[in-house]
Amino acid sequence: MYLKRLPGLTIIELRGSTIKKESEAIKALLRDDEVLIVLMENGSSLTSIAFTKYLEKLGSKRLVFIIGGADGISSEIKSLAHFQLSLSPMTFPHEMARLLLVEQLYRAVNITQGGAYHRD
Numbered sequence: 001m002y003l004k005r006l007p008g009l010t011i012i013e014l015r016g017s018t019i020k021k022e023s024e025a026i027k028a029l030l031r032d033d034e035v036l037i038v039l040m041e042n043g044s045s046l047t048s049i050a051f052t053k054y055l056e057k058l059g060s061k062r063l064v065f066i067i068g069g070a071d072g073i074s075s076e077i078k079s080l081a082h083f084q085l086s087l088s089p090m091t092f093p094h095e096m097a098r099l100l101l102v103e104q105l106y107r108a109v110n111i112t113q114g115g116a117y118h119r120d
Helices: 019-029 048-058 075-080 094-112
Strands: 034-045 062-067 083-086
Touching: 019 075, 034 075, 048 094, 062 094
Parallel strands: 034 062, 034 083
Antiparallel strands: none
């Protein structure tokens, strides 16, 4: 449902056997003009409104969100990130984290457009 409501959103799932292989695959896909945001439990915790304001500041830049696998995200990818975001201090399976992230992206678009989806 959220994917239909967010035209232009692309999800690429990489499954490597090791953090190093996943890290290499991620680096191979990254472009210089992208803003890299990694999701991790000890990243910055934002409200939906604060997340929306952060995204608004980025303007029309291409965003890349990385959700780590079972072994997490390599320190190399973390060091390349422009921002480290936490959806929660709890740990979730990456499929659930992806759903939570996509919902928050939809919510941010709706807040920006003045829609009724988000209620304070």
